[in-house]
Amino acid sequence: MRWTCLNTKYISSSSVLKPTYVTNTNNHFKFQRFQHYGWYQSRAVGDLPNESLPDTLHAKSVKNGSLDNLDVRNYVTSLYVKSNKLDYAHKLFGESPDRDVRSWTILISGFARIGYCRMVLELFKQMRIERVCPNQFTLSSVLKSCSSLSDFRMGKGIHGWILSNGIDLDVVLDNSILDVYVKCGAFDYAEKFFETMKERDTVTWNVMMGAYMYIGDMEKALDLFRRLPFKDVTSWNTIIYGLMRNGHETYALELLSEMVEIGPPFDKVTFSVALVLASSLYVLELGRQIHGRVLRFGIQNDGFLRTSLIDMYSKCGKMEKASLIFKTLPLRTNSKFTCHETKTEVVSWSSMVSGYVRNGEYEYALLTFCSMVREQIMVDRFSLTSIVSACANVGILLLGQHIHAHIQKIGYKTDVHLGSSYIDMYAKCGSLNDAWVIFKQTVDLNVVLWTSMISALALHGQGKEAVRLFEFMIQEGNKPNEVSFVVVLNACSHAGLLEEGCKYFSLMKEVYGIKPGTEHFTCMVDLYGRAGRLDEIKEFIHKNGISQLSSVWKSFLSSCRLHKNFELGKWVSERLLQLEPFDEGSYVLLSNMCAANHRWEEAAGMRRLMQKRGINKVAGQSWIQQKNQVHSFVMGDRSHPHSREIYSYLDELIGRLKEIGYSLDVEMVMQDVEEEQGEVLLGYHSEKLAIAYGIMSTTSGIPIRIMKNLRVCTDCHNFIKYTSQLLDREIIVRDLHRFHHFKHGLCSCGDYW
DNA sequence: CTAGGGTTAG
Structure with missing residues (x-):
């Protein structure tokens, strides 16, 4: 494995702080900027949040009356912010008789840092009402929240306000504005703004690189990356993550090893990205090595990394490992605003729930969900959709109804995600009527929701209804996606609607420009097969060059069996067994087909071959x-x-x-x-x-x-x-x-x- | 005595 080359040379690196560039000097601020490396920040800078310091200081200054002083109050507030006690900071701020820009800024930047964006915008609104003029720090924090929330209007408004009030734009503020436009998907604005920027630094280039990656323009992003005179750790993270998200995992892996050779040391995000990369490549070994490095750095207790690790192990099918990591989750704190921890805590829980669902361990998923409710962990939309999907797969209607009732009780509104999960759940629990009810109740229909309902109908043998609904969906102006076509083709095949199926297959390719995938091809073969057009399947396979897809041959074989065409079936199965020598289904299909044609000897031969190859069949239950x-x-x-x-x-x-x-x-x-x-x-x-x-x-x-x-x-x-x-x-x-x-x-x- | 970019879950 080339991943053994993840050597340890950076682990002992003592270059904790490196001055990387000096900002422009503007009127108010003149100081050096330091580029620091992620987790070193808290370990080395001596900035470790001291839990009790703000409390003692607070009490002391109340006693000696110095809290009446604005500067002292600001100082105490900032200490609260630093030790993640945002609720205390907020309270102290609210009780203050007077506030200045700094008071607002301390609080706003604190909330912005932990990602409590709505609070930031709320505070900013109040600040404007009280006619306090924001400074550059305030603006940067607010813009950051705008970009997290993709609030284009707000971002553009602030940009306009800055321009009309003649605020000096330094490179940081410029970057913040650029980032808002990028995050809101307003690339025309972003590019225009980029042209006007007087100064550009590494952050600027990183933002632009991310933007190119986001719109899938790999070439431009890579070109930019290669030409970048100074690449910091974020540049590497951005490019590696972007490549991975655009489906170039192997390239991403190559760059990651290049980073190990010539790049900066890893930071938390690099580890996170590397873990996602390992799980999307299904390379458990790589994941393990990353985990090892995380342990050696002693950063395994970081919330983000914990969830990344849980996720990696669960995607690689190692739920026991995932649950071991999950168990290291510290006991929860009860502060209202310790959102940073709370957030990763919630993500850890819902990662576990969805991990169990993904690995088919629905019972554990349900148990985990129950403890989540019992422990009063905030149940978020991810765990809710996961748990509904667990119910769907378990197929026990009563359980699904319980969960549905519970979700309603905690007052979670049915959005499109949850709605489609409900439809799927009721359909898979056998209650098509309830699926209809949910479908009709939902106001904001999207393609996924329509597709879920069409699939529900197909699942219950109402192929013609499903096709009708599909037509209706298009009439209503919805654009079907690739899943919609899988579902409608499936419906056609169940209902024996050969002609319609062929029509939709070409509609998909020609009108909607969707390239057919394995599932579409398999549905088509199924469709021809059920209609008894076995010869046309051969032609179809040849014409589309899909002879390497085993699922296609499997479907072909079922059709041969259905229409009792033994000779063709034999020919098909030879191809299938070449592709999938260890798939039990193929053997069973073939042996049953032999038996059906009274070829007992061959049937028995198949079973023997299975035994010899150590393939067990699943027991019917x-x-x-x-x-x-x-x-x-x-x-x-x-x-x-x-x-x-x-x-x-x-x-x-x-x-x-x-x-x-x-x-x-x-x-x-x-x-x-x-x-x-x-x-x-x-x-x-x-x-x-x-x-x-x-x-x-x-x-x-x-x-x-x-x-x-x-x-x-x-x-x-x-x-x-x-x-x-x-x-x-x-x-x-x-x-x-x-x-x-x-x-x-x-x-x-x-x-x- | 405060600021910007990159990471997780359906």
């Missing part, structure tokens, strides 16, 4: 929720406490179903079992057990909802259809890919899944 318990079954399961009753009821039920036409077709079972072994225990697939238990333990009239981790086989599908007819019960089954709503002997999927 179905579950049903009853009150507060989840009852889970596997094929032929006898571990349930009521298993005797369940089996005898199931046998009786099958007998009654046979009277109305159900037949347990051995060959059919053989054909369609994708993952569960058809050879044995024909009648006792896990979903049958779960349904039997469901019928026994609920009163009639209530729909039975069960979930399965794999696809339903044809026999079970038939079984459920007959059951719904015989007992006049609605049965809703969520399988690996979609929902089946069984009612009066029919299924919403139209026997096409």
Whole structure:
């Protein structure tokens, strides 16, 4: 690994402070500027916040009456600000009989530094009302908040005010203004302003570099970077981060190692960026090395780095490591304005929640969320959307409803993110109606929200409805994105709408200029396959040059099996096994296809090959929720406490179903079992057990909802259809890919899944 | 006795 070249030569560097440039001298201020390196600041400068100092001084000056003096009061306020006690500072400020520009500025810059932007703008407004004239420091801080909030109007207003009041623009103020325009996406303004700047320093170039990166103009940014006479640590951070965000991870990695060789020492942000880089490249080893360096620097307790580390480990699938780091989170402070810590604390929590969700550990996600509520951590929008998504994946409607109610209770407004999560959640928990309700309630519809609803319909077998909604969305002036097209193509394929699907595929390419990705191609192959146009698939694959995509071949193979084209299937599977020699699905598909064509020897050969290569297949599992318990079954399961009753009821039920036409077709079972072994225990697939238990333990009239981790086989599908007819019960089954709503002997999927 | 640029989460 070339990452072993991350050597340690900078670790012992003692060049803590380096004077890098001297500012222009203007009328009021004349002093040297120091460029300092991140964390060294607090360790070396002796600026460590002293917790008790402001309090003692405050008490002392109250006693001897010196607090009446404005200068003393300002000094105490600044000490409070420094030790992160913004609420005390704010209180002292509010109680003051008189204030000057410095008092305002101390407070404003304090809030700006910890990112409490709204407070900054609020204070600035008050300051103007009291007719106090802001100085350059105030303006810089306020502009910083404007750029964080992307408040273009405010920023432009302040710029105008500066011009009309003849305030001297020094390079710092210039940079702040430039940054506001860049952050607000007003590049024309930014460029125009840049032209007029009298002086430009490293910060200026860094801002411009960031701007080029932001609009994706890599060439310009890199050119600028290469020509930069002095590159400080931020220049490197900016370029590396920008490259990574624009999808050039490898290049970013190269630059990072170049930085190690010839660049300045890493600072906190470099470490953060490097960690994100490691996780986006899925290189755990790199992440570990960075972690090691972080530990050697002793900066592992920094909030930002902690969240970056948690995130890196969770993206690399190492939740145990992530949770170890999470546990180092110190106990929380209860001050109202210690936002800096509070913020990273909240991010750490929500990183954990979303990490668990991402890694499929929904139970832990839910537990973490519950402790978050119990510990009274501010639940932010990220953890909320994550947790709703966890509910969606667990698929337990009751849980989803609880969370929904809780979010409403804490008064969080349903925005587009949360709205689409709700739609997704209700859809995946089997309640299409609730998804509709949320969709209709939301006022600010955006593409994601529309797409969620279209996907919900497709998921529940309402392909035609989904297509109609898609058309309606376009009519309403929404521009579909690549996900919308995946969803609508998917809907077409489920509903067997070949013509429409082809139409949308070309619409996507020609009208919306979206380059089809793997998922679009797979949907198209699926669409042709279900319609039985197997020859056209070959042509499609060839024409689009997508023969390297295994998911395409997999879909092709399913279609061969569906249309019982054994020879073609054999040919397809050879290609598939070349691409994915260790994918269980391919083997199972192939072996089942052999079996369906009575090629028992070949089927057995496939299973043997699987065993030889050490590939295990996933066991079929179905579950049903009853009150507060989840009852889970596997094929032929006898571990349930009521298993005797369940089996005898199931046998009786099958007998009654046979009277109305159900037949347990051995060959059919053989054909369609994708993952569960058809050879044995024909009648006792896990979903049958779960349904039997469901019928026994609920009163009639209530729909039975069960979930399965794999696809339903044809026999079970038939079984459920007959059951719904015989007992006049609605049965809703969520399988690996979609929902089946069984009612009066029919299924919403139209026997096409 | 105070200021500007780059980092995290769906």
